[in-house]
Each structure stands twice: as structure tokens, then as C-alpha cells.
Amino acid sequence: MLGKTIENVRNMGPLVHNITNYVTVNDVANVILACGGSPIMSDEPDDVEDITSICHGLNINIGTLNKSSIEGMFKAGKKANELGHIVLLDPVGAGASALRTNTALKLIEEVKFDVIRGNISEIKTLVLGSGTTKGVDADAADAVTDANLKDMVALAKEVAEKFDSIIAITGAIDLVADKDRCFVIRNGRPEMGRITGTGCQLSGMIPAFVAANPDNKLEAVAAAICTMGSAGEIGFERMQPGDGNSTYRNRIIDAIFNMDAATLDKYAKFEIM
């Protein structure tokens, strides 16, 4: 069911404008290339409108925001909205600082986001207006589990309705919801949390998937998440004794590079609630 979406990415080769953090930006670029898209990075306010105009999607990630890049985020976001481009927000560390929380909230007010992707603590912060994020990782007390799944799915749908966006909450169990439907995804491995930036990488891929599948946006976001999680599983199968998180990072990106429709359909584990 989802396999076709990655084929569409490879056929279209969507160009994704990224205003993202300098920690994981190289991996974000290589992951976008791996899935069949093309990345371009620009955060200078005087540059972003021109750059986003030639792209198909925009990924705004506040992981290492600064005064100048924040201005760039607003300008790029509004321009992308004007042009009808896909826009994603990754509110990295919302809840961990006032600047991050306020920037994310103000972005949501002034820019229409097709997708908001974060961990559960970041998403809760956006809803509540304040948070308890433990750095850039989710608070364990907040985690989506089998025990609270029904409530969490309802929450995801509510947030999706509130922000009129697809909401992707990633963690051990991933949720991808619009106001009516929620994909509950069980791909990936816990060892992925020991690599920096798998979330950022996902946020780079999603606009490529959505731009290439405009009539099935919810499926496209779910497919991107299943692609990352499946790649985490395939990459782990290839690990050798002595390998660690650095090699695992490479193997995951490699697995995305080699992902085809059949492999994605074979690995993807989800239900729709």
C-alpha cells in the first residue's frame, strides 16, 4: 500500500528547501538524496524566498535556531505558503527553552504547516503552550505505549484538527494523524535513539514524500516514517561485531538509498485507527 509512494519520490525527484540545524544537516541532505529527492539549504533571510520558490517543499527545523535563521523561517514559510508548497515544522526542543517554545508557536500562528513532526513532549508543548522536554529527547513519562494508545491516538487527531496539519509523533510507536485517521506504526529499533538526528532526517524526507504524493498526504507521511523505521531494521540486520552508532547511521541511510516499493511494503508495520 505504501510502497508506491517512495517510487513516486524517485520518479519526481522533489527539491526540498531545508532551514535546519547544523548538527544533523549533512545527514539530512544525504537522506533526502537517498530517498530520491534533492536538498538545498539556506537560512539567510535575504536568500530564503528565492530559494524556496524553486523548491517543492520546505522543512523548518528549529534545532539550532538563531535570530537570523528565525527571521528566515518566517519569510520562507510565508513564501512557501503563497506558492502552495508543502511545509513541515520540526519543533526541536520545544518545551526545553522559552525561545524554542515561543518560536514554534508563533510559526504555527503565522505559517500554515502541512505537517508537524516531533516527539511526544514537543507536540504536547505545542498544545499546552509550555512543556517538560528533556533536552531534545522526549520525556519518558510522556511516551506513547500500548497501555495509553487509544488516548494518544485521540490526542493526535485533536492536535491535527486544532492546527489543521498532519501530526506525526515519533517514538517507539509512531503516530501519524489527521483529524479523522491515525496511522499507528511499529517500525524501527530502540538503538536508533543512540544516533543523533534520525528525527531530523525524517523531517527532511517527509516534504519529499508529500510533494510527490499530493493526493495522499497522510499516506505519504506514514510512508516516510515506515521508510525510516524499516531502514533502521534493515540497517541493524547488517551490523557486524564491533559496529556501533556511527556505522549504524551509515547503514540506515544506505538502506533508505536501496529501499524500493516491495521492500517497504514487506517491512512496513502499521494499523489505521
Place this chain on the structure above:
Amino acid sequence: MLGKTIENVRNMGPLVHNITNYVTVNDVANVILACGGSPIMSDEPDDVEDITSICHGLNINIGTLNKSSIEGMFKAGKKANELGHIVLLDPVGAGASALRTNTALKLIEEVKFDVIRGNISEIKTLVLGSGTTKGVDADAADAVTDANLKDMVALAKEVAEKFDSIIAITGAIDLVADKDRCFVIRNGRPEMGRITGTGCQLSGMIPAFVAANPDNKLEAVAAAICTMGSAGEIGFERMQPGDGNSTYRNRIIDAIFNMDAATLDKYAKFEIM
């Protein structure tokens, strides 16, 4: 013929100052180390003159330019000129935004560049003053091919004369020209386009090659490009089933690390027109 040039890099260990983008900067640093040089990065206007003064070459890459780093580019470029250091311009995305096009053109006006390296769309933009760059990749319609080779070689020589610089146009076929001679290089593999930053890496290596071979600048630039392309071929030979663009990136840098004069001479495929 070109093998000696990389030996000279390894013997001299030139120090290269890089004002480059934050996307590919880590790979640029590792590639400069791999070929025998030493990298230092600094873009703060108040820092760049001191830093460039202790270096042998300067690499200016506008891939993620901002107001502050642009100021740093002009200050560093002028200082490096004063000191007679090798200076290279990589006009990433010229043609994709007014800021990039204008910054590249103004840099060329105010700084003397020994080498300008870009894809064909970026180089055409510099000549025409405007462009049709598709993001950071060349427009396919512009590509150097066997069918238009003679015209493209003539164009490269003209641009070299116009800017009084060595012009390196990289793509499936690479051209390295001064006003009289043009190396036509056929190394590398198409899969290198699926890795972010092989062009940026090349722009980091070139000042090291030229600084270590001051009497043969054109050959030095050609040798750097043959080194990157040969490493792309050698790295590809080492790919295993399941490997993708992330591992390929590592194998290319590894192959540069292991490149010696004999290997470079064996792999380098070029003619002079």
C-alpha cells in the same frame, strides 16, 4: 603526469582556510586531511584576516552564505590576495537566488580568484549575470556532452580569459581551463551525484593542490579533479550489496586518503584540448 602533484601536497601539507557551508563542512575537512593538507574553518569577519594569514590557500564557498559570512568572504579574500595566497571561489547556487548570484559576481569583481569551480549552470550564471540553476545542481539542458564538447571547451577558455582565473566546470565530463588549454576529464561515476558535497569537497582540495604545485596550477587543479573522480571509481569498486550513498561517501574519502602518485596516474583519464 599528474601523480607527482598529489605527492607534493602530501610533502608540503598546505593549510587551507575554508569559508564554506555548514552542510558539507565536515566532509570538506576530512577530504583536505585525506589528500595531505590541513583544514581550518573561520567565517567571522573579525577572525578571518588573522586566520587566512597563517594559511596557504583560501576556499570560499557560498553554499549557506549569510550576512556575516559574506562580509567574512570579502575580508578574507582581499587579505589572501594581499598575501599572494591561492584563492578559490565555489559559487554554490549562483543562479538560484539573487543574493547568491550577486554575491558571487561582486566577489569576482573585488577579489582575484586563482580558480573558480562550479557546475555548468553556476558558471554560465557568472558569465551571463543571471541563471537557471535547479537548486544546487546543474540544469540538465546545460550539460557538457560529447556532442557539444568543442563549444564547451571554447566557452571554458573564454570564461577563464574573462575572469583571468582557472575555470573548473564539473559534471559527467569535467573541464579545467585557462585561456589557452583545457583539460577534458572523464573520471568519476554518476552515483557520486547521490552524495551531498562531492563538489564542495573538491573545492576544499583544490587550494591544497595548487598551493603545493605553484608552477603548474592548471595541472594541479586537473589533478585534484582526477583524484576525486578516481576515488569515486575506486570507492565504487569496494561497494558491497546493501551499501548506499552514506557508505559510498566514506569509501570515496578513504580512497583519497590512500591515493598515491601511481594510482592517480593509472586512473586519471583526460585529454588536453
Place this chain on the structure above:
Amino acid sequence: MLGKTIENVRNMGPLVHNITNYVTVNDVANVILACGGSPIMSDEPDDVEDITSICHGLNINIGTLNKSSIEGMFKAGKKANELGHIVLLDPVGAGASALRTNTALKLIEEVKFDVIRGNISEIKTLVLGSGTTKGVDADAADAVTDANLKDMVALAKEVAEKFDSIIAITGAIDLVADKDRCFVIRNGRPEMGRITGTGCQLSGMIPAFVAANPDNKLEAVAAAICTMGSAGEIGFERMQPGDGNSTYRNRIIDAIFNMDAATLDKYAKFEIM
């Protein structure tokens, strides 16, 4: 003796705030994760106080300092001091530019550092107020050797007393001193100098080690350095024909990921003088 310290890091999972350079930041993040800590990066002056408040340690690295991040360093350092957090300074390139030298000296005046880690040229610059740093690498004439070891140990202790900090001078022989004791460490391999950022990575790990071992700070710093050096040895054992500095980088981080108390105790080579 040192093995227990890395177990403590893995048990505690300390959160480390990094204001570091954009060249090696991704490797710094992955190395902190590899040793059992958690990284967060933020350099915006309006963000750093909130971020450092939720962390256990702060790593200030001036490798690509700019006006904005310098302001962030002072604000974060003072806040971390207020909260009693571990604070480390990595004076990258002190001696190579006036801005770097002056920033490092002013930071030492206004912020209390638990640890200062640099190469010998950088540390000498801090003492003398000016330096002869060759880029970001130590001047060979300054190196710690068996011939000058006694004098260098005395120097390290003096500097430690002067700055009331643990001083870590890394090179072929590493010194970790407070005013009374100096660990002389002989781990690592010369090939590590051909990878960008092993020093930066170490500076990211040290606050995690010290935060998790508050009653044995000197041992904790020594253990972090032995971990990096041992990983350099273990990673090198795993190198295959054709591998180079890019793969070596991955194997070192992998070896840190897999480092346990027994392995660290087996590999660590040090004496206390």
C-alpha cells in the same frame, strides 16, 4: 581503576549542552551518545541560559566562533557556573588569531572552568597571552615528549593552579593535571590526527564523564581521554585494506559505543606523576 567511570556515565546519562563549531558538531553529538550521554546544541544568546539550565554539563568550543555565539558562550558559562554545572573550555585555535586568543582569555576571566582541554600550543597561548599555533594543530616544536616530560608535567600543574581548573593537554602523550597530580596517558594512534575533530569529540565527552563522576573529577577527565585513545586503538585494529580516515572516524565512534569498564581498564595506559 578508570573503568568504573564510563559505567557511571552510562548509568546516569548526563545531558551535555554544547556551544561548539559547525565542522565537527555531528561527530561530537554521536560521540556523546556513544559514551552514554545525551547532547544538545544551542548557541543563540537568547536560548542558551534555558538550555544549559536543564543540562548537567557545558562544553564551550571556540572552533568557529562568531559575534553571536561568543555572546552565547559568556551567557551560558555564567549560568552554568551559577547552577554548579560542569563547564569545559576547548580554546580551538587560540594563538592563531587575536579574536580566538582574546575570547579564550576573557572566558577564563569571567567563567569558572572545571576543565580546559587543548593542544599544547593552545594551552601555552592561554598562559603567555599570545601564541604560535599552526592553524588548529599544535606546533611540532611545542610537543610533549619523553625528553621534556618532567617539565611539561610541571607546566601542566602550574597552569592548573593558575586557572584553578583541570588542564588536559592532548597530543601523542596526553597530560591531565590538577595542581597536585598529573595523569600521563599513552593511548591513541598518530593516524587519529588525520581525522578532523577527535579533540572536539573528546571535549564533548569530558563534561559527561565529570558530571557522572563528581567525586573523582581528575580521574573522570583521564578516563574520557583513555576512552578516546583506546577507541583509536580498537578502531585501528578493525581497519581493512582500502580503509582510510573516513572509515577510521566511524570505527572510533563505534569503539566508544562498545567500550565497557573491562575494555577500558585493559587498554588504558597511564602513570600518575
